[in-house]
Amino acid sequence: MSDAQPTPPPTNTVAVPITWRTRLSPRPGLARLRESWVAVAQIVTAATCAYLIGRYAFGHETPMIAATVAISSLGLARDARPRRVAETVVGMLTGILVSEALRLLFGSGWWQLAVTLGVTMLTARFLSASPAFAIAAAIQAAIAMILPLAPVPFSRLLDGVIGGALAVLVTALLPRNPLTVVQRDARAFFAGFDAAAARLVTALRHGDRRRAERGLEKARGLQPALDAWRTALESGQSIARISPFLRGRRAELERQARMLHAMDLAMRNLRVVARRIVYVCDDGRPLPVPAEALAELTRAATVVAASLDDISEEPVAREALLAFARRLDPARMLPGAPLGEQALVSAMRPLVVDLLVATGMPPADARAALPRL
Template sequence: MGDETRALKRLERSIRRRLDARAALDRVVRSLPAIVQIVVGATAAYLLARGLLGHELPLVAVTVTIVALGLARDATPRRVVEIVIGINIGIAVSALLVQVIGQGAWQIAVILAVTLVVARAVSPSAPFAIAAGVQSMLVAVLPAPDGGVFARSLDGLVGGAMALLITALIPRFDLVRQRGEATSLFSLLEQSLSGLHESLRAGDAPAAELALARIRRSQALIDEWSRSLESARGVAAVSPWLRSQRARLAEEVRLLAVADLTTRHVRAIARRVDVIVRDGRPRPVLAELVESAAEVVRLLGRSRDDEAARYAARAVAAVLAGRCTPTAVEGVGDQVVIVLLRPLVFDVLVHLGTPADEARALLPPL
């Protein structure tokens, strides 16, 4: 028994090491675009500040580039500009105060406090204030360069300009991962609706609970997709290499909007189904309607890359809209499910190109 326990523990440690190694490799691979940006940008900022400005040790130019680009996935031009402004505010405030009160221990405290107060007044962003504070300390602690403390402000501008240039010329956002987030969301929606269909078909309360638990995990996917898409659009707006992607990204924004609405509708439907199936009674009519909704969502998720799926989704949604009449079922609880299906179908139809008036006319009167 002891040998078996030790063997299991060894196996567990081995699996854990493999998982850790895989996670580490995944982190490195995902960070490669950011690493390339930072290496190229920092090197170029160093060469530019040293060659053009004649600064022997352009430390600030290099650090500004590294901090502004960072390893975060959302290195958009807006975020880079925000960090660069914060950094240069820190440099300017610190340089002014060094001229007035000099350098030393108590001066560091005063300079850092003033810099953070000014940064918080200028921007509500915490990274903005921290970037300003870090750079102000470089100015306050290091000996003044040959050109004086204000020479570092020039280095800061060089680093900021280089960070912006690198953001545009070496795009970072990961189209593969972004598409993975959208696929995961639509897969989750389809699974949730399929679970609700099974619950209604068999009067299975645990299946409804599972579907409800699944759909409650959807918000994190929506938030991640939204952040990814915002980052992608920000970079595509300034990058000459990504001009052709702008129309596709605009369509992705519209898809995200309808996916968000669809998710909200599915959550409401799942909560209602979770209540009504507790009596254990099968509901075949509602089950068929929810099954059709699952098919609409599945086709909607494929519609980004498949025009045929787009037309099929619109056709299935149109048929489903015509069946969404509360009189098809008995009981207020069952009728509420159909009422909740109606806006889901309407929003999908409008997204797929059906005029709002026509989509509304497809729904039977209440």
């Protein structure tokens, strides 16, 4: 009997020490500044102009609500689509209207504040399913109730309209660059896609079920990155529709929308492939041919990701995928192999189609590129 201790399995997890320099690094803060300076400019412009219009055009002594509505409508959120801004404005105007009406009827005080908040939030919940809509209405209702009584009834409602109109106008005339956020989120998704596929390739080369399960977990964890990409893209497209300054970005945003739809399907099919890999790795036998096939597919997906920044990479990725697709016949690639391995190669076929569609190829042509089974 040997006294040698078994060698622990290799791990790909490495502890990353967090030092005081990491905690005090200015880089995260500088990154936030780069991402937010346009939003800050929008807010400052809209709030200041709303205040000036309320104060000097309409003679309101304290047009605070005009400024607060503009600030709250825009915010620093990544989703700055005009529809969301308009919905927030409507919510705040609802709160101001209810507050002004109840104040005329019952005056102001602690119990009037409680009644106003209750009526406002119930009304807002009836009008919209969005919790943010009700909260925005309640905040403005509280401000309108607590402030001193305005000389003219419902003048604060006019202030709210001014602030909301400025918020929507600034969204169109001082738009945030949508492509910056869209491409960043798209790159994050492709990085996760590549990491999941690379882990699955390693699992096939070693016949390692544990690595295959981790690759499956990574593939299942891609949804938040895809959702972030979709949110940024939908926001950018909404802004581009109303902004004359983003007219030239519409075609690129449409291309990104096509890529996103295709990669959504590719992500789902990668999970199917990953589940097959978990199954075939159960006996611990290396599978070099399927591993090399998936590795080739992963390299092509990397070129698809590169086309986010350089559209000239699209035809390069398409040709690489077409060359791979023409050879993707399980019987020829794995003659005499078990059905499980051939089913794994067959599961890669829809994934190839999705990646071809991401490069701009029509779905019918992408499917026709595969050999008939």
